[in-house]
Amino acid sequence: MRTSLLSDWLAQRLDKTGTEPAYRQLQRLLREAILAHELPAGRKLPSSRMLATELGIARNTVIQVYEQLAVEGYLLAGTGSGTFVADSTPDQQMLGNPATDASGETGRLSQRGQRLVASAGVSRRQWGAFVPGVADVTRFPAAVWSRLQARHMRNPQPELLSYAPPGGYAPLRVALADYLRNARSVRCEPEQIIITTGIHQSVDLAVRLLCDPGDEVWTEDPCYWGVRSVMQASGLALKPIPVDQEGICPSSEDLAQPPRMMLVTPSHQYPLGMVMSLARRRMLLEFARQRDCWIIEDDYDSEFRYANRPLMSLQGMDDANRVIYVGSFGKILYPGLRIGYLVVPPALAEPFAVALAELYREGQLLQQAVLADFIAEGHFGAHIRRMRNVYGTRREALMHEISRRFGEDVPVRGDEAGLHLVASLPDHLDDRQLAHDALAAGIATRPLSGYYSHADQATRGLLLGYACVQDEDIARHFSTLARVMEDHLQLR
Ligand SMILES: Cc1ncc(COP(=O)(O)O)c(C=O)c1O
Structure with a gap:
């Protein structure tokens, strides 16, 4: 344009x-006009006086615009000889000579990004019958929590509104160390506790600090898809190891090639529900000590054990400082709280605390302070005891319905602890299709085969969460599910 x-x-x-x-x-x-090359580099613009007259606007307006565009690099002004369009075209020599033109591919993900999204297990449905692993958040003692919160909010200490110190809020680390020593036989001092936003972040931090991309990590097969994805996204080589009745069961060939790290759920295998035997625990600890590998113990829900007391943690048996214990408040209080923790060996306490603050710039100290009071004043223990009774009743109601409708045809497993059980199905049955059809009927479940590394070798079943279904709704919702199950089992 002239x-x-x-x-x-x-x-x-x-x-x-x-x-x-x-x-x-x-x-x-x-x-x-400049970006579209309608006004090419070097083109002289009209003087501010002339342009203002021709457009019928104030001269000051044009001067301001010229000055602003000069500051942004679109124009060269103030040389005395006029205002010119600056040369801002990219230097092709500097850009090199790309083999392909990637323009237009703005949605392209990295390879690991594609893998993450393609294999994601996350669901849109987080509440209702029979979503597995969700606490009954309607029973959360909101009045107590809000009283404790108001106490801190009335006159908030500046440090509570700031970034978190490395490792988290000190009184919470003290209260938690006390609780974990008593309730879970964890050996720890408050300094070894690192407060995170949950198990996902705890595992992310542990693999970043203890593994390099390409390192081999063992996971249980089947296992929780969430932490599997966290580790996969860090570029680790995951090796699924089958589980038997005693927990993770590496073969002699597996043991000949020790991994950098393994992730296990000894108190309540996720999702099948068995407890790791003492012999297997001792074998793993000795293996980790001799072969210098790390064990992450995911103790996500073992507070809720129905027939007997919660079991001792693997960390409590570890004399060689190989175990990193991770836990969460999501299953006990409510998932959206997003507070969890790691317990690391003493030598790792300082690097973990520093790395956490460095990578994630943690905050939420007010919530951490309320939680510290909630534990120290006995509300936490009382809530666990109360909810253990509530969930115990719901578990029995669901087991009763399953057995009443299906008897021996649908055996239940993994019901001794936690917030879900597994309704076992015959191997020929497509549990994914069944879960899909159940969802269409309004009932959310998860197919057991989805937790295995290879669906074709998976055991079939449905994970049914009973914790977030009110007592009086269990029979009605199960009846809806049972009709879909009967169609698949060809019982009708
Ligand atoms: C075995 C297991 N580990 C970890 C988690 C997630 O923990 P968080 O919410 O603290 O990240 C879950 C959630 O369902 C789980 O089932």
């Missing part, structure tokens, strides 16, 4: 009746 035509072009586009000020319109139009 300079003489510019005034006409601008005059046609300037809307003096609209709400956008002339200053902003002129700036936008000139920017667009």
